[in-house]
Every structure is written in C-alpha cells, then in structure tokens.
Amino acid sequence: xxxxxxxxxxxxxxxxxxxxLGGVSSQLKNKALQLMAxxxxxxxxxxxxxxxxxxxxAKKEGKTSAFIDRLKLNEDRIRKMSQDLLSIAGLAxxxxxxxxxxxxxxxxxxxxxxxxxxxxxxxYESRPDVTSDCAGLCFKxxxxxxxxxxxxxxxxxxxxxxxxSSALQRCDFPKGCVNLIQTDDREAVSLLLTxxxxxxxxxxxxxxxxxxxxxxxxxxxxxxxxKGICHTYVDEYADLAMAEEVAFNAKVQRPSTCNAMECLLVxxxxxxxxxxxxxxxxxKAGVEIRGCLETAKIYPGIKIATAKDFxxxxxxxxxxxxxxxxxxxxxxxxxxxxTKHSEAIISNDFQRGMKFLKTIDAACVYINASTRFTDGxxxxxxxxxxxxxxKLHARGPMGLEDLTTYKYIVIGNGQTRT
Amino acid sequence: xxxxxxxxxxxxxxxxxxxxLGGVSSQLKNKALQLMAxxxxxxxxxxxxxxxxxxxxAKKEGKTSAFIDRLKLNEDRIRKMSQDLLSIAGLAxxxxxxxxxxxxxxxxxxxxxxxxxxxxxxxYESRPDVTSDCAGLCFKxxxxxxxxxxxxxxxxxxxxxxxxSSALQRCDFPKGCVNLIQTDDREAVSLLLTxxxxxxxxxxxxxxxxxxxxxxxxxxxxxxxxKGICHTYVDEYADLAMAEEVAFNAKVQRPSTCNAMECLLVxxxxxxxxxxxxxxxxxKAGVEIRGCLETAKIYPGIKIATAKDFxxxxxxxxxxxxxxxxxxxxxxxxxxxxTKHSEAIISNDFQRGMKFLKTIDAACVYINASTRFTDGxxxxxxxxxxxxxxKLHARGPMGLEDLTTYKYIVIGNGQTRT
Numbered sequence: 001x002x003x004x005x006x007x008x009x010x011x012x013x014x015x016x017x018x019x020x021l022g023g024v025s026s027q028l029k030n031k032a033l034q035l036m037a038x039x040x041x042x043x044x045x046x047x048x049x050x051x052x053x054x055x056x057x058a059k060k061e062g063k064t065s066a067f068i069d070r071l072k073l074n075e076d077r078i079r080k081m082s083q084d085l086l087s088i089a090g091l092a093x094x095x096x097x098x099x100x101x102x103x104x105x106x107x108x109x110x111x112x113x114x115x116x117x118x119x120x121x122x123x124y125e126s127r128p129d130v131t132s133d134c135a136g137l138c139f140k141x142x143x144x145x146x147x148x149x150x151x152x153x154x155x156x157x158x159x160x161x162x163x164x165s166s167a168l169q170r171c172d173f174p175k176g177c178v179n180l181i182q183t184d185d186r187e188a189v190s191l192l193l194t195x196x197x198x199x200x201x202x203x204x205x206x207x208x209x210x211x212x213x214x215x216x217x218x219x220x221x222x223x224x225x226x227k228g229i230c231h232t233y234v235d236e237y238a239d240l241a242m243a244e245e246v247a248f249n250a251k252v253q254r255p256s257t258c259n260a261m262e263c264l265l266v267x268x269x270x271x272x273x274x275x276x277x278x279x280x281x282x283x284k285a286g287v288e289i290r291g292c293l294e295t296a297k298i299y300p301g302i303k304i305a306t307a308k309d310f311x312x313x314x315x316x317x318x319x320x321x322x323x324x325x326x327x328x329x330x331x332x333x334x335x336x337x338x339t340k341h342s343e344a345i346i347s348n349d350f351q352r353g354m355k356f357l358k359t360i361d362a363a364c365v366y367i368n369a370s371t372r373f374t375d376g377x378x379x380x381x382x383x384x385x386x387x388x389x390x391k392l393h394a395r396g397p398m399g400l401e402d403l404t405t406y407k408y409i410v411i412g413n414g415q416t417r418t
Numbered sequence: 419x420x421x422x423x424x425x426x427x428x429x430x431x432x433x434x435x436x437x438x439l440g441g442v443s444s445q446l447k448n449k450a451l452q453l454m455a456x457x458x459x460x461x462x463x464x465x466x467x468x469x470x471x472x473x474x475x476a477k478k479e480g481k482t483s484a485f486i487d488r489l490k491l492n493e494d495r496i497r498k499m500s501q502d503l504l505s506i507a508g509l510a511x512x513x514x515x516x517x518x519x520x521x522x523x524x525x526x527x528x529x530x531x532x533x534x535x536x537x538x539x540x541x542y543e544s545r546p547d548v549t550s551d552c553a554g555l556c557f558k559x560x561x562x563x564x565x566x567x568x569x570x571x572x573x574x575x576x577x578x579x580x581x582x583s584s585a586l587q588r589c590d591f592p593k594g595c596v597n598l599i600q601t602d603d604r605e606a607v608s609l610l611l612t613x614x615x616x617x618x619x620x621x622x623x624x625x626x627x628x629x630x631x632x633x634x635x636x637x638x639x640x641x642x643x644x645k646g647i648c649h650t651y652v653d654e655y656a657d658l659a660m661a662e663e664v665a666f667n668a669k670v671q672r673p674s675t676c677n678a679m680e681c682l683l684v685x686x687x688x689x690x691x692x693x694x695x696x697x698x699x700x701x702k703a704g705v706e707i708r709g710c711l712e713t714a715k716i717y718p719g720i721k722i723a724t725a726k727d728f729x730x731x732x733x734x735x736x737x738x739x740x741x742x743x744x745x746x747x748x749x750x751x752x753x754x755x756x757t758k759h760s761e762a763i764i765s766n767d768f769q770r771g772m773k774f775l776k777t778i779d780a781a782c783v784y785i786n787a788s789t790r791f792t793d794g795x796x797x798x799x800x801x802x803x804x805x806x807x808x809k810l811h812a813r814g815p816m817g818l819e820d821l822t823t824y825k826y827i828v829i830g831n832g833q834t835r836t
Binding site: 239 | 437440441514520522526528531533535536618619634637639641657660663664666667668671672753771775776777778779780781782783784785786787788790791792796797798808809810811813814815823824825826827828829830831832833834835836
C-alpha cells in the first residue's frame with residue numbers, strides 16, 4: 001500500500017473515531033485511561049526491549065548523551081508514564097462543560113459549551129514518554145490523536161502504541177482514537193499536513209527548525225512555540241535579596257528548559273549593588289556571563305554580549321546581562337528580543353508592576369517570581385501538551401482545556417427573528 | 419514607491435501603532451471612537467460624492483442590483499455607520515479584563531488577563547459600511563487594523579478612511595491604528611498574507627472563492643467561514659405549530675444570509691401531518707421546494723432534491739426537504755452536509771435535545787428556535803466582525819472578546835521553583 005493511502009486511512013479512521021469519542025461519558029474515558037495505564041505495565045518488557053534497540057541505533061549514530069537520556073526508557077520511567085495516564089484520568093473532563101450561559105430579552109438562553117476539537121496531530125522529537133502522555137491528554141479531551149514521534153524512537157513508540165491499542169480494544173473503543181504513524185519516512189509528515197478536512201489541529205514539539213518546517217507547510221492550524229528567550233528585569237525598586245534568589249533560580253535550576261532565564265536586565269540605579277554578588281554566585285554555579293559594556297565595568301573579565309547573544313536561546317549555563325537606563329529601557333529590550341514566552345519583573349513598585357503586566361506581550365508575565373513556573377502543573381492546569389507562544393486559541397502551557405473548542409448553544413421555546 | 423514597499427510600510431506603521439494602542443485607557447479609546455463618529459457625519463458629502471463614483475462604475479460593469487445595494491451609501495447609511503461607532507464606544511472594553519485568577523499552594527497568584535491581538539487584517543467585499551464597523555471594533559479591542567475592501571468600493575473607502583484618520587489625528591492617536599490599502603492591485607493581498615511577523619490575524623469576509631484563496635495563501639492565522647448550510651430538524655416529538663413558525667422564519671425572514679435555513683429535515687412519523695401545511699405556506703411566500711422522493715409522495719409536483727441540492731447554500735428562496743427515518747438519520751445527514759454553522763432541532767424530548775446539543779459539531783446549535791439568531795447582536799455580544807465556522811480561537815459570531823487574546827499573569831513574592 002502506498003504511503004499516501006496509508007496516511008489517508010489513518011486520518012479517516014481518526015476522524016471516524018473522533019465522532020464516537022466526542023460523545024463518550026467521562027466515566028468510560030477514565031476507565032479506558034486506567035486500562036492504558038495497566039497495559040503499559042503489562043507490556044513493559046516488550047517496550048524496554050524495543051527501546052534498547054532504539055538506544056543502540058542512536059548511540060551508533062553518535063547522538064549526544066542528553067539525546068540518549070531523553071530516548072531511554074526503564075521500568076521507573078514506564079511506571080511514571082503509567083501514573084501520568086492515571087493522573088489524566090483524575091483531571092476534570094472539559095468536554096460538555098458550560099462555560100457560561102445567559103438569558104436574552106426574548107427569553108432565548110444563549111451559552112457556550114466546551115466541545116472536542118476532533119482530530120489532533122502531534123509531531124514530536126524522540127521522547128517515547130511523550131507518546132503516552134499526548135495520547136492520554138487528547139483522549140481525555142475527547143479528540144482522536146495522530147502521533148508522529150522522532151524516527152530514533154520508532155521501535156519504542158510502536159510498542160507503546162500497541163499497549164494503548166490493546167487497552168482501547170479491551171473496553172470497545174475504536175482503535176482510531178489513538179494512532180501512530182509507523183514509518184520514519186519524512187514524506188508522511190508532509191502528507192499529514194495537507195489533510196485539513198480530517199485533522200483540526202497540529203501541535204509540533206521539538207527543535208525550532210522542525211517547528212518552522214511544520215508551520216510553513218501546514219494547511220491545518222498549528223499551535224506552537226519556537227523558543228523561549230526569557231528575561232528577568234530587576235527594577236530600581238526591587239527587593240534585591242529576592243531578586244537574587246529569583247534570578248538564580250530562573251537561570252540555574254534547570255537551564256535546558258524553555259522557561260529558564262536567558263537574559264538578566266538590571267536598572268542602572270541598583271546595578272552596582274546587585275550585580276557583583278549575583279554574578280559571582282552564578283559564576284560559582286558554572287554559569288558563563290556575557291554582559292553589556294556597562295556590566296563589564298562593574299564586573300570585569302567577562303565576555304561582552306553582542307546582539308546575537310541577546311537573540312540566542314542558550315538552553316545552557318550561559319547568561320546575557322544588560323544594564324538598562326530605566327524601566328522603559330527594559331520594556332524596549334524585551335519588545336525587541338523577547339520571544340513572547342515568559343518575562344518577569346522584580347519590583348516593589350505597584351505602578352511599574354501593573355504596567356509590566358499590561359504592556360509586555362508574552363504568554364506569561366511575572367511579578368516577583370521565577371519564570372521557571374511556566375508549566376501546566378505549576379499553574380495548576382494539570383498535565384500539558386506543550387507551551388504556546390502563539391496568540392490565537394491557546395497561550396502559555398496548554399492543558400486539557402486548551403485541547404478543546406466550544407460551541408454556542410441556544411435554547412428557546414419557539415423564538416423567531418423579526 | 420513599489421507596491422511591496424508600500425504594503426510593508428503600512429504593516430510596520432500598524433505594528434508600531436498597535437504597541438501604543440494596546441496600552442491606552444478605555445476612556446481615550448472611546449473618545450476617539452466618538453470623534454470618528456463625528457468625522458463621518460462632517461465628511462458625509464465627500465463620502466457620498468466618492469460613493470456615487472463607485473456606484474456609477476459598478477453599474478457600468480453590469481453589477482447586480484443586490485451588489486449595488488450593498489455598495490450604495492446615502493445620508494441615512496452614513497448616520498447608521500456613525501451610530502454604530504458610538505455603540506462600539508458604549509461596549510465594555512475587553513482589554514485588561516481578568517478572566518480568572520487563582521492561588522497556588524506556594525502562594526503564587528496565577529491568572530488570565532485579556533490582551534490585544536496586535537494587528538488584524540480584514541479583507542472584505544465592496545460594502546463600505548464594513549470599513550468603519552471593522553475599524554471601530556478592532557480599535558476598541560486594542561488592535562491596529564489593516565483594511566482591504568473590494569475594489570468596487572475603493573473611492574468610498576478612501577473617503578471613510580480619511581474621516582477616521584482625521585479623528586485619530588484630532589486626539590493624537592498614531593494614524594497607524596487604522597490603515598486602508600488604497601490600491602485595487604490584487605497583488606497587495608498576496609503580499610499582506612506573507613507578513614506573519616507584523617500581522618497577527620486575518621479575517622476574510624465575502625464569497626467562498628475569495629475566502630478559500632485567502633486561507634490557502636496566508637502565512638498568518640485566518641479565522642473565517644466558507645458558507646452556511648443550516649438545517650432545521652423537526653423531530654417526531656416536536657410541537658408542530660412551533661416547528662412551522664420557526665422553520666418559516668428560518669427560511670423566509672431573510673433568505674440571503676448565512677444563518678438562514680437551507681434544508682428542512684422531518685422525522686417520518688410526523689411528515690404527513692407537518693409537511694403539507696408548511697410547504698404550502700412556504701410556496702405561497704415564493705419558496706421553491708426541492709424534496710426527497712418521500713417528500714414528493716406527500717407533497718407532489720415538486721422538484722426532486724439531489725445530493726448537489728443538499729450541498730448547496732442557496733442564499734435564496736429555495737429549500738431542500740428530506741424525510742429521515744429517525745433521530746439518528748437527522749444527525750447523520752447534518753454530519754454529512756452541514757457546514758458547522760448553525761443547526762436546529764425542534765423537539766420536546768429532553769434527551770434528544772441534549773443529545774443534539776452535545777453531538778452536533780457546529781458553531782451554534784439550537785433547540786426550538788430559528789437559526790436566524792446566529793448574530794452578535796442577537797446573542798448579546800454587541801457588534802460582530804463576522805462569523806467563524808473554524809474550531810480554533812473563536813467560533814460563531816465574533817464580537818469584541820473574540821478579537822482579543824489573553825496572557826497568563828503570575829504574581830508572587832519571591833517564589834522559586836524547586
């Protein structure tokens with residue numbers, strides 16, 4: 001069978017399954033999620049065996065140890081995947097929720113009801129735990145999912161998919177609820193992205209180049225984030241002890257994540273007092289400092305930051321530092337170099353805090369806290385399928401709710417329009 | 419100056435103005451809207467003169483009388499446009515509204531605040547009243563707008579734009595808040611649709627072919643609706659007197675609109691009782707009936723409806739009629755032929771009503787009322803910029819709220835992540 005027919009068949013099965021899944025009760029969906037969790041444990045040997053094969057091939061290809069670490073599964077990780085499915089079963093079902101309802105003068109009741117999207121396509125890197133996670137979230141949100149993981153994880157993904165499929169079969173759900181593209185042919189993605197009649201949303205996860213390629217090619221709406229160049233701005237009215245803790249945390253606690261601080265902005269009035277101590281502490285923690293000329297005057301011996309530094313998402317123990325002349329200078333720098341992800345101000349000035357919240361154009365805007373909190377669980381949304389820096393539909397961490405749409409419902413007793 | 423430079427300049431001015439407009443108070447925005455309303459009246463002679471030119475050219479080109487009617491402005495219509503701007507000034511400002519806010523166990527306050535989209539592009543047919551309407555709505559929603567109206571209305575649009583610009587100037591708003599593409603070169607639209615770094619959303623309004631062309635070409639997210647094939651399903655448990663009134667209204671009250679009924683579905687158990695009377699009444703009102711074979715048995719002498727009829731948005735006094743064997747048959751027909759716009763059931767059966775609401779995949783789902791209510795004003799949203807049958811971001815009538823996005827705001831007192 002040709003690749004095109006194959007992809008088309010999957011899309012059709014997903015669409016057809018989505019019509020069933022959209023009308024299923026929360027209880028039945030939760031039961032299915034529990035069986036999925038169970039099957040992952042039951043089939044853990046198969047999964048680990050397939051994963052060993054993936055890891056062996058990836059090592060042979062000379063992948064980095066960070067890459068291998070994300071790829072590798074063991075019993076603990078599978079147990080975590082299984083538990084995450086149970087957590088999703090425990091989340092409130094967004095489908096059918098009445099968002100609001102109001103009465104019109106003619107007696108019509110008009111309201112908004114949350115509804116499933118239909119079919120969601122997820123294109124992601126070689127992280128097999130994402131397979132069960134995304135399958136579980138889309139399933140609970142009432143949508144069929146088409147998964148396409150990185151080619152290096154294909155054997156692991158196939159075994160995980162088999163476990164999820166077998167759970168669906170055990171409780172009489174159509175297997176089209178969860179679909180995996182089981183070829184590493186890149187053409188499969190291109191084909192998928194043309195099927196706007198069958199797929200309602202594409203979420204790409206991974207490196208910027210992958211995401212740009214998907215966004216450029218897709219005929220289907222895409223929600224995504226390219227990168228996170230997150231700033232922490234220490235204002236002249238900051239509590240400097242707090243600023244130090246927050247900035248240190250934002251940079252060092254997990255530098256490889258998109259919500260880690262990449263650039264520290266400091267008001268010139270407090271730079272001399274604030275910078276030497278925090279920079280020394282960061283240096284001791286292994287952070288390479290790249291500062292503006294003014295920073296270098298206060299804290300000599302560092303590399304001078306270029307415009308390229310300010311536009312780079314390091315994802316590493318490297319930090320750009322810039323001293324700004326005033327609050328407006330910080331706003332301007334963020335408007336120029338920010339990526340609409342997460343931006344923070346540290347200040348005890350009420351007006352400035354409020355102006356920062358209102359003015360900064362980003363998915364998440366912080367006062368007096370670490371940008372590292374940009375995360376579905378930390379926000380209290382439950383698990384997330386990713387983070388959006390887009391402006392339409394969903395912004396920030398995308399939880400269950402963001403995987404749904406709504407419909408207007410109108411209830412009358414014979415109203416006609418005059 | 420080349421067209422490309424020209425479009426780029428407009429996009430840059432819009433982007434820059436949007437940064438200003440996003441932070442402006444409701445009072446100042448409302449003041450500007452009042453001045454816009456005033457300027458339209460002050461410049462009404464200029465507008466009418468330019469409109470006469472447009473109308474003359476359109477007649478020469480042999481445009482239909484319906485087309486000319488939409489194009490034509492007179493003092494009354496300009497007064498209406500002016501009043502509509504005042505109504506928009508009277509609507510609640512969505513920007514800065516806190517949608518919700520909650521407290522996390524660590525004391526962080528996490529919330530969602532409504533925020534402007536940035537720059538909105540609107541591509542529409544030759545209806546000059548849309549120019550001021552869309553300008554006003556986007557302006558109130560805190561976004562700069564780039565307007566591109568049909569070429570036949572270009573002289574009218576330029577004069578309306580001048581009036582709006584002069585109002586902006588009078589209250590010191592950057593003129594980039596409202597922009598008009600003042601050439602009828604079609605290439606201008608193609609160029610506009612590539613500027614994803616400057617424009618956040620495109621809303622095309624008009625015929626299906628225009629909208630498909632925009633959606634296909636655009637590198638910017640598009641919200642739209644192609645067409646409205648709206649069904650009214652008369653269930654076996656319907657109040658038939660109510661069904662008659664609602665169906666008659668949905669078809670006849672204004673057949674040229676996208677929310678008018680195009681197809682009447684009737685449960686076979688009530689078809690003999692219901693159909694002759696309603697079809698006779700519709701016929702008397704000038705409606706051409708195209709029915710299924712079963713319908714023709716009950717009400718002979720009609721044209722037999724084909725699959726093509728069931729897929730056609732007549733926008734005219736023509737109606738498809740189909741008798742279905744059961745409730746599921748109606749759901750199936752709507753799933754196959756519906757356009758996700760507005761669908762209604764007439765029934766006194768509670769379970770069926772609820773199932774209809776839950777199952778039907780459409781922007782607006784009705785129980786016991788005419789689909790003609792799908793409209794921003796009728797829903798109580800205030801003026802609308804159009805109707806969306808998309809699933810992402812906004813569905814149904816798009817009012818002020820749907821022209822905004824949100825951001826997460828996080829307020830702490832030094833929280834760090836562990």
